[in-house]
Amino acid sequence: MAVKKDLSINYLGVNCENPFFLSSSPVGGNYDMVRKAYEAGWGGVFFKTVGIFVADECSPRFDQTNKEGLPWLGFKNMEQISDKPTEKNFEFMYKLKRDYPDKIMVATIMGSCDEEWKQLAKMCDQAGADLIEGNFSCPQMTSHAMGSDVGSTPELVKQYSKAVSSTTKIPFIAKMTPNVTNMILPARAAIEGGAAGVSAINTVKSITNIDFENMTGMPVVNGKSSISGYSGAAVKPIALRFVAQMLQDEVLKNVPISGIGGIETWRDALEFLVLGCRNVQVTTAIMQYGYRIVEDMISGVSHFMDERGYNKLDDFIGSALGNLIPAEELNRDFKIYPNFDHKTCIGCGRCYVSCYDAAHQAIDWDEKKRRPNLNDECVGCHLCLNVCPVQGCITPGEIKWKEGRKPVEIAMKHNYE
Amino acid sequence: MSKVVKAKYTADAVDGFTPRTAMEEAARCLLCIDAPCSKGCPAGTDPGKFIRSIRFRNVKGAAETIRENNVLGGSCARVCPYDRLCEEYCSRCGIDKPIQIGKLQRFAVEQEKAHKMKILTAPEKKKADKVACIGSGPASLACAAKLAQAGYQVTIFEAAAKAGGVLTYGITPARLPQHVVDFDIKSVKDLGVKFVFDTKVGEDITVDELKKAGFKAIFVGAGLWDAKIPEIPGKDLKGVTNAIDFLKAARDSKGTFDPGKKVVVIGGGDVAMDCATTAKLLGAENVMVYYRRTLEEAPANMAELQYVTSLGITITTNFAPAELVGDKKVEFAVFNGRDGVSGAKVAVDTVVFAIGQAPEDMTKIAPVKVTEKGTIAANAKGKTNVAGIFAAGDAVNGGKTVVEAVAAGKEAAAEIIGYLAKKEGVK
Numbered sequence: 001m002a003v004k005k006d007l008s009i010n011y012l013g014v015n016c017e018n019p020f021f022l023s024s025s026p027v028g029g030n031y032d033m034v035r036k037a038y039e040a041g042w043g044g045v046f047f048k049t050v051g052i053f054v055a056d057e058c059s060p061r062f063d064q065t066n067k068e069g070l071p072w073l074g075f076k077n078m079e080q081i082s083d084k085p086t087e088k089n090f091e092f093m094y095k096l097k098r099d100y101p102d103k104i105m106v107a108t109i110m111g112s113c114d115e116e117w118k119q120l121a122k123m124c125d126q127a128g129a130d131l132i133e134g135n136f137s138c139p140q141m142t143s144h145a146m147g148s149d150v151g152s153t154p155e156l157v158k159q160y161s162k163a164v165s166s167t168t169k170i171p172f173i174a175k176m177t178p179n180v181t182n183m184i185l186p187a188r189a190a191i192e193g194g195a196a197g198v199s200a201i202n203t204v205k206s207i208t209n210i211d212f213e214n215m216t217g218m219p220v221v222n223g224k225s226s227i228s229g230y231s232g233a234a235v236k237p238i239a240l241r242f243v244a245q246m247l248q249d250e251v252l253k254n255v256p257i258s259g260i261g262g263i264e265t266w267r268d269a270l271e272f273l274v275l276g277c278r279n280v281q282v283t284t285a286i287m288q289y290g291y292r293i294v295e296d297m298i299s300g301v302s303h304f305m306d307e308r309g310y311n312k313l314d315d316f317i318g319s320a321l322g323n324l325i326p327a328e329e330l331n332r333d334f335k336i337y338p339n340f341d342h343k344t345c346i347g348c349g350r351c352y353v354s355c356y357d358a359a360h361q362a363i364d365w366d367e368k369k370r371r372p373n374l375n376d377e378c379v380g381c382h383l384c385l386n387v388c389p390v391q392g393c394i395t396p397g398e399i400k401w402k403e404g405r406k407p408v409e410i411a412m413k414h415n416y417e
Numbered sequence: 418m419s420k421v422v423k424a425k426y427t428a429d430a431v432d433g434f435t436p437r438t439a440m441e442e443a444a445r446c447l448l449c450i451d452a453p454c455s456k457g458c459p460a461g462t463d464p465g466k467f468i469r470s471i472r473f474r475n476v477k478g479a480a481e482t483i484r485e486n487n488v489l490g491g492s493c494a495r496v497c498p499y500d501r502l503c504e505e506y507c508s509r510c511g512i513d514k515p516i517q518i519g520k521l522q523r524f525a526v527e528q529e530k531a532h533k534m535k536i537l538t539a540p541e542k543k544k545a546d547k548v549a550c551i552g553s554g555p556a557s558l559a560c561a562a563k564l565a566q567a568g569y570q571v572t573i574f575e576a577a578a579k580a581g582g583v584l585t586y587g588i589t590p591a592r593l594p595q596h597v598v599d600f601d602i603k604s605v606k607d608l609g610v611k612f613v614f615d616t617k618v619g620e621d622i623t624v625d626e627l628k629k630a631g632f633k634a635i636f637v638g639a640g641l642w643d644a645k646i647p648e649i650p651g652k653d654l655k656g657v658t659n660a661i662d663f664l665k666a667a668r669d670s671k672g673t674f675d676p677g678k679k680v681v682v683i684g685g686g687d688v689a690m691d692c693a694t695t696a697k698l699l700g701a702e703n704v705m706v707y708y709r710r711t712l713e714e715a716p717a718n719m720a721e722l723q724y725v726t727s728l729g730i731t732i733t734t735n736f737a738p739a740e741l742v743g744d745k746k747v748e749f750a751v752f753n754g755r756d757g758v759s760g761a762k763v764a765v766d767t768v769v770f771a772i773g774q775a776p777e778d779m780t781k782i783a784p785v786k787v788t789e790k791g792t793i794a795a796n797a798k799g800k801t802n803v804a805g806i807f808a809a810g811d812a813v814n815g816g817k818t819v820v821e822a823v824a825a826g827k828e829a830a831a832e833i834i835g836y837l838a839k840k841e842g843v844k
């Protein structure tokens with residue numbers, strides 16, 4: 001029988017069957033979509049952002065980046081918040097909660113002033129939402145009173161968080177924009193304003209590609225384009241960084257964080273969990289592949305737990321956080337030489353090219369045998385290991401201690417995929 | 418000059434994927450809705466799902482999908498004629514070439530082994546009913562696994578000394594290494610299925626005795642083990658043999674069998690191709706396949722024909738054997754052309770007839786109705802005319818593929834479960 005572990009988790013006082021949620025976006029925009037997502041196995045939904053403002057969208061509105069034939073490295077959208085009437089959206093949420101009481105309904109809202117935020121909070125109450133998320137982070141709103149312009153101003157984040165949490169008892173989550181240098185400030189402001197949790201990240205302001213036909217960015221809307229939000233696999237590293245920084249902050253360390261950005265597989269989701277997130281959200285991967293991707297998230301995390309002997313998510317949540325330390329605290333006393341396996345080497349010379357042109361000319365190229373040989377210049381940067389196309393060919397080898405440094409027991413990575 | 422492949426009898430014909438190359442291949446998959454590849458698999462192995470699992474880095478989940486749907490997933494990954502099954506249906510054919518589904522399946526099963534996974538489970542508490550499966554080929558193994566998973570106590574009776582049927586005694590190990598077969602069979606054994614070897618039902622033990630011993634249902638998966646040799650002059654000369662005996666001798670010898678220097682194989686199916694590769698890989702200098710019809714009419718699949726030619730084996734079509742000549746030992750094979758004019762005389766050491774097999778006398782096993790070809794008359798669910806006796810696989814379909822035998826064995830298990838449940842209800 002397929003391995004299936006207990007993935008349930010308490011997130012902001014709400015019992016979730018698993019931590020995998022749709023993030024606020026068109027992937028959770030009406031009753032039927034969310035119904036299908038629930039049935040595929042998602043634990044809950046952050047419903048598409050609802051405002052008093054109803055969006056009037058442009059067409060086309062998406063673009064994607066790729067490299068060497070691999071599409072969707074990153075994804076750009078020019079969508080705003082829901083384009084459906086406010087009442088209609090709350091009706092969807094109400095019916096979904098009524099018909100699927102065990103699935104978690106998070107209403108994501110966005111107002112442009114205290115009054116709107118309060119009005120929306122009341123509507124969440126009436127719709128029976130389990131949680132409320134405040135969207136302080138959409139980078140392509142047509143008004144500066146909404147979206148990431150608000151999210152990068154801590155005073156406004158605090159003010160609106162207060163407006164919502166003074167109106168309803170439903171726990172409030174502030175969704176952060178990555179278009180700031182320091183996310184801790186708006187996140188702390190949200191908590192001060194009464195928010196119970198933080199979610200991050202929303203999309204990154206971007207220009208993905210320039211179209212030379214129209215001499216503008218992509219997508220092309222009547223010969224023009226706009227800077228707008230970037231998401232998907234390419235933004236995961238940025239998301240992980242912000243999440244880790246918040247969880248390491250003295251003030252925020254116990255605030256439940258929902259991780260968002262570039263999650264496609266169970267490993268991506270697990271990365272956010274081991275940093276300390278209690279919930280994860282997905283949009284772009286669903287836009288590319290559909291709701292079914294949750295099946296392998298559930299199965300994959302179950303197998304991981306089975307392998308390591310974990311019985312619940314809390315057994316390992318946050319287990320990697322403490323191992324992320326400031327650069328000045330890293331042990332710099334040794335280098336690990338790469339080991340070249342001449343048997344599996346196919347003689348392409350990529351390691352040589354990269355080492356010569358971008359590292360330390362530490363590889364001698366045996367032209368006759370077409371094999372690399374390490375010389376004394378090697379600094380142990382592992383550029384070669386990262387370019388070698390053959391799995392298991394270049395691996396971490398001998399540990400060399402720098403002159404006069406004291407050797408100690410070190411932990412290193414052995415298996416590269 | 419053509420490059421001829423030099424291979425060894427017991428060495429893997431093709432290398433498998435590494436995790437990295439498997440991911441590259443899985444990334445080519447279009448993740449189709451209602452995956453056509455899955456529809457193309459007779460046994461319901463569900464490639465659409467397991468490739469998606471590999472793509473989303475859940476290789477253990479992929480292994481689960483395969484093993485749960487097809488207990489012989491490892492063997493099928495090696496020998497299925499994909500080009501007319503899953504891969505033929507693959508949507509990617511509309512762009513360039515199909516996803517290498519068989520090879521990805523092999524990768525997932527190899528990972529299952531590497532991770533020492535134990536996927537299939539049988540309930541702790543067994544049902545009272547015992548079922549006997551006759552034969553340990555793909556059909557019986559698939560049937561036995563399903564029954565054991567449902568809690569029945571299953572015993573397999575096998576005439577030979579080892580389990581696997583054609584997997585163990587037929588197909589060349591270069592295409593299907595024994596360790597792959599053994600790993601598949603282990604997952605059946607781990608379910609608590611008992612194996613009784615060297616026991617031919619109908620000779621060493623009768624069905625009546627089995628019934629008396631408490632077996633409430635009997636499944637017959639006896640395959641085709643009667644070799645056909647045409648009635649031509651010289652057929653009894655030394656050096657003339659049939660595919661079954663030839664392959665079995667090779668397999669039993671573990672690679673030390675001497676096939677002779679000049680070997681002629683007669684036939685145009687997978688079996689003929691396996692005989693030809695076996696002869697070549699065991700050191701025959703000149704191996705020639707003679708087939709009486711055209712390549713287009715040959716039942717062997719293209720991949721196999723290509724593999725055979727890549728080894729430097731020749732295939733001559735439209736020639737049928739007329740006579741075998743020799744003094745005590747065969748020395749020449751004489752062929753007549755289909756056109757009625759051409760002819761050929763070929764010097765040989767060994768002649769292997771691979772022109773099809775028939776079932777042995779199935780009525781010796783049980784009083785079942787048989788067709789004029791000698792196969793057991795059973796419906797698609799494995800029901801025969803005798804209550805409590807079921808049959809599937811080659812012994813029913815006259816000889817098809819491993820994956821179809823698995824599919825039929827699974828069907829029959831479902832039918833047996835229904836039959837036993839009903840009997841239980843009557844009591």
Ligand SMILES: Cc1cc2nc3c(=O)[nH]c(=O)nc-3n(C[C@H](O)[C@H](O)[C@H](O)COP(=O)(O)OP(=O)(O)OC[C@H]3O[C@@H](n4cnc5c(N)ncnc54)[C@H](O)[C@@H]3O)c2cc1C
Binds near residue numbers: 577581584587664
């Ligand atoms: C040489 C060769 C190559 C082939 N290559 C391919 C291929 O590449 N791909 C593919 O898909 N298919 C291939 N096939 C076909 C495939 O192997 C068969 O369709 C499949 O094995 C049928 O499974 P089965 O269980 O019905 O019978 P078998 O595999 O024949 O198993 C029957 C078993 O029953 C045992 N048995 C018979 N009578 C009795 C009895 N009275 N009591 C006890 N035990 C008994 C036999 O010893 C045998 O072990 C090949 C077949 C041959 C012969």
Ligand SMILES: Cc1cc2nc3c(=O)[nH]c(=O)nc-3n(C[C@H](O)[C@H](O)[C@H](O)COP(=O)(O)O)c2cc1C
Binds near residue numbers: 024075077230262281
């Ligand atoms: C088309 C599209 C529309 C989005 N709409 C919203 C929205 O209405 N509200 C919101 O909070 N975030 C919105 N987002 C941001 C996502 O919820 C998410 O934070 C971001 O895309 C990063 O996650 P991902 O990489 O899994 O897509 C949208 C994203 C996309 C791609």
Ligand code: SF4
């Ligand atoms: S994805 Fe659907 S809605 Fe969008 S352009 Fe294509 S058909 Fe129209």
Ligand code: SF4
Binds near residue numbers: 347352372
């Ligand atoms: S990159 Fe890898 S395969 Fe290529 S030459 Fe270097 S070690 Fe060999």
Ligand code: SF4
Binds near residue numbers: 449508516
């Ligand atoms: S049909 Fe081909 S492309 Fe489509 S899911 Fe199956 S293997 Fe992938």
